[in-house]
Amino acid sequence: MKTLSNSRGISLVVLIVAMTLIMILGVSFVSIMASKQKGFLYQVDSYRALNIANAGVEYAIRCASDGLDSNGNSIFFSDQGLSTLGRSLGGGTFSINYAYSQTIDADLLTATGTYGTSSRQVRLSRFRRYLSPITLVPGNQARVDQGDSSQVLVPVICNEGPLIISRLDVTVSASNVYLKVMRAGVNLFDYNSSIYPECGAAICKINDAPNEQRILFNGGTVRFDLLSAASQHNQDEVSVYVLKFSGSAPMGQYRIDFFTSFPNGNPFSVIFSLHP
Structure with missing residues (x-):
């Protein structure tokens, strides 16, 4: 009888230990599963943040060109600039930081995507290579020449x-004015190849003095065929075109359409506004 009593006591102890171990294992399993679930949600948010950052890069490429x-200025060079392009997207947000450089290897765009508590960054170096072949210069606005209000x-x-x-092609709201186009002090207008007649028509060309070959127009768009010897651009070169009026x-919005030697995409346009 005494031996039987000891066996029952041992069995009870074993049962309690077993139940305790099962409970510990159960709690651990639930804790691990909850932790994995939480980690999975963080991974999903991080993946979404990365996708939003990539979308921010695509958005910046499009806005930089178009x-x-x-104020009616190309956002690529305006005071507001690319860094103001932050947007809400897909339940998250993205912000953009652009560091312009004429040296292409230092030209860098950074987009930061945020979703929930997760943030991811995408960096795109040599950013200008993804844009139109010719654009306005960031931070260097088109403007009226301080020394000559006609330019x-x-x-x-x-x-x-x-x-x-x-x-x-130059589009601007103006009437009964003469206009010529220069670059580095050289008149670019190919007078002999121009489609316009000699003056006497509403839109016409005039050669009234040396280096004064111009076009008379009354609003809308006027076309300048250019001399090939003066219209080549080297990669990463900054040039200043001069629109000289009579x-x-x-004031108002200007649009310049550049027709290039590239087979696709022509024309490439720049848009800016002048204000009093």
Whole structure:
């Protein structure tokens, strides 16, 4: 009888230990599963943040070539600039930081995507190589020449080259004015090849003095065929086009369409606004 009593006591102890171990294992299993589930959610948020950052890069590429700010300027070179392009997207947000450099290896765009508590960054070096072959220069706005109010200075940069600009079209609200186009002090207008007649028509060309070959127009768009010898752009070269009017340069929005030697994508446009 005494031996039987001891066996029952031992069995009870073994049962309690077994139940305790099972309970510990169960709690550990639940804790591990909860931790994995939480980690999985963090991974999903991180993946979503990465996708949002990639979308921010694509958005910046598109806006740098085509986007306008609230003042009607190309957003690539305006005071507002690419760094103001942060947006909400897919339940998260992205922000953009752009460090412009004429030296292409230092030209860097960084997009930061955020979803929940996760953030991811995507860096795109040599950013200008993904844009139109010719664009306005970041931070260097088109403007009226301080020394000559009849001239509009338009700085552009060649993002992919070398290329030849064979023609440019200028659109601006102006009437009964003469206009010529220069670069580095050289008149670019190919007077002999121009489609316009000699003056006497609403839109016409005139050669009234040496280096004064111009076009008379009354608003809308005017076409300049360019001399090939003066219209080559080297890669990463900054050039300043000069629009010289016969009177004070008109205010408002300007659009310049560049027709290049590249087979696809023509014309490549830049848009800016002048304000009093």
